Amino acid sequence: xxxxxxxxDNFELNVYPKRDIVAVEGRNAIIIDDKGREFxxxxxxxxxxxxxxxxxDVAEAIFNQAKKLxxxxxxxxxxxxxxxxxxxxxxxxxNLTKAFLCNSGTEAIEAALxxxxxxxxxxEFICAMKAFHGRTMGALSATAKAEYxxxxxxxxxxxxxxxxxxxxxxxxxxxxxxxxxxxxxxQGEGGIxxxxxxxxxxIRRLCDERNIILIIDEVQSGFCRTGKIFACExxxxxxDILCLAKAIAGGIxxxxxxCSEKIVIPVGKHxxxxxxxxxxxxxxxxxxxxxxxxxxAEQAKAKGExxxxxxxxxxxxxxxxxxxxxxxxxxxxxxxxxxxxLKLMEEGILVLxxxxxxxxxxxxxxxxxxxxxxxxxxxxxxxxxxxxx
Ligand SMILES: *Cc1c(COP(=O)(O)O)cnc(C)c1O
Numbered sequence: 001x002x003x004x005x006x007x008x009d010n011f012e013l014n015v016y017p018k019r020d021i022v023a024v025e026g027r028n029a030i031i032i033d034d035k036g037r038e039f040x041x042x043x044x045x046x047x048x049x050x051x052x053x054x055x056x057d058v059a060e061a062i063f064n065q066a067k068k069l070x071x072x073x074x075x076x077x078x079x080x081x082x083x084x085x086x087x088x089x090x091x092x093x094x095n096l097t098k099a100f101l102c103n104s105g106t107e108a109i110e111a112a113l114x115x116x117x118x119x120x121x122x123x124e125f126i127c128a129m130k131a132f133h134g135r136t137m138g139a140l141s142a143t144a145k146a147e148y149x150x151x152x153x154x155x156x157x158x159x160x161x162x163x164x165x166x167x168x169x170x171x172x173x174x175x176x177x178x179x180x181x182x183x184x185x186x187q188g189e190g191g192i193x194x195x196x197x198x199x200x201x202x203i204r205r206l207c208d209e210r211n212i213i214l215i216i217d218e219v220q221s222g223f224c225r226t227g228k229i230f231a232c233e234x235x236x237x238x239x240d241i242l243c244l245a246k247a248i249a250g251g252i253x254x255x256x257x258x259c260s261e262k263i264v265i266p267v268g269k270h271x272x273x274x275x276x277x278x279x280x281x282x283x284x285x286x287x288x289x290x291x292x293x294x295x296x297a298e299q300a301k302a303k304g305e306x307x308x309x310x311x312x313x314x315x316x317x318x319x320x321x322x323x324x325x326x327x328x329x330x331x332x333x334x335x336x337x338x339x340x341x342l343k344l345m346e347e348g349i350l351v352l353x354x355x356x357x358x359x360x361x362x363x364x365x366x367x368x369x370x371x372x373x374x375x376x377x378x379x380x381x382x383x384x385x386x387x388x389x
Pocket of ligand 1: 109184
């Protein structure tokens with residue numbers, strides 16, 4: 001058998017910390033490697049595979065659309081694009097009435113930043129510590145982690161970072177020139193930090209008073225992950241702009257920027273070649289229909305609570321705290337997460353890190369309870385071992 005790992009190591013620009021798995025197939029919540037080993041997937045492509053791997057509804061939608069029409073630029077109308085736009089606005093918080101379609105999370109953030117500047121005529125943004133918004137220059141400037149930014153300066157000027165869930169600290173940084181406040185409602189990569197309603201209520205009021213655009217990044221928390229279609233529903237917060245991507249199209253690259261009536265952009269000021277292509281739109285329609293038909297928000301809520309309860313049954317010596325909202329679960333460890341991630345891989349479970357000391361658990365929302373039991377058993381076993389590096 002060809003050594004795919006060696007080939008990839010040879011030819012791929014080495015930007016990702018790699019794990020020793022050549023994933024070749026996925027079946028719902030199982031990932032299978034080239035040696036036939038099976039793993040329970042609590043990574044979900046970093047929160048993309050909410051409807052599981054190998055989803056036939058999405059596969060059929062892609063096949064049917066690929067035969068018909070894959071590409072048509074934004075200057076023309078398209079049936080699938082129309083259908084998806086209507087669907088997105090229908091499921092979104094009710095003040096969001098328009099959408100711009102793009103191809104990734106970072107692109108959704110870039111668009112939101114541009115929109116906030118042009119709508120307000122102001123320049124500055126307030127973001128949160130531990131925030132992650134993407135890797136392109138604007139989104140990177142909004143991202144908190146120094147390690148991601150070092151060496152890439154000069155970044156986009158005008159970004160400040162304040163502690164998450166602390167309104168007073170945020171308010172202190174507002175100036176006459178604040179165009180937008182950009183926040184995740186549940187910080188994902190930062191370690192599953194959950195916002196609170198009072199915080200978002202106050203921010204909403206502040207934004208209204210000071211003509212500031214409230215941008216919510218639900219690239220990771222969106223599409224039923226947290227037990228609601230969008231996590232902002234938990235906090236009754238109505239953003240002016242909602243950024244989406246990851247799970248939006250069942251794994252096909254896509255992003256979306258949902259906008260309130262406030263957001264009016266002159267024609268010709270923004271655009272993208274691939275954004276809203278009929279193939280991605282068809283995949284997204286099928287993925288969203290699948291989520292609604294199978295009540296994946298309710299499933300995420302029930303399964304998240306189930307897994308949390310299992311984990312709470314016994315003392316886990318290496319665990320400081322577990323933060324859970326739907327199937328977005330952060331296990332705060334007393335140690336660095338990496339040895340635990342590798343140990344869990346030996347046990348056949350794939351998980352992600354988050355923040356400095358967090359294990360992030362993001363299974364497909366369609367995961368079977370039987371597999372959740374196995375995840376819980378493996379976590380209980382591994383999180384009682386001291387694996388300090
Ligand atoms: C993944 C992520 C992004 C960036 O999305 P890409 O598609 O990787 O560019 C932005 N914001 C959040 C909250 C994310 O989790």
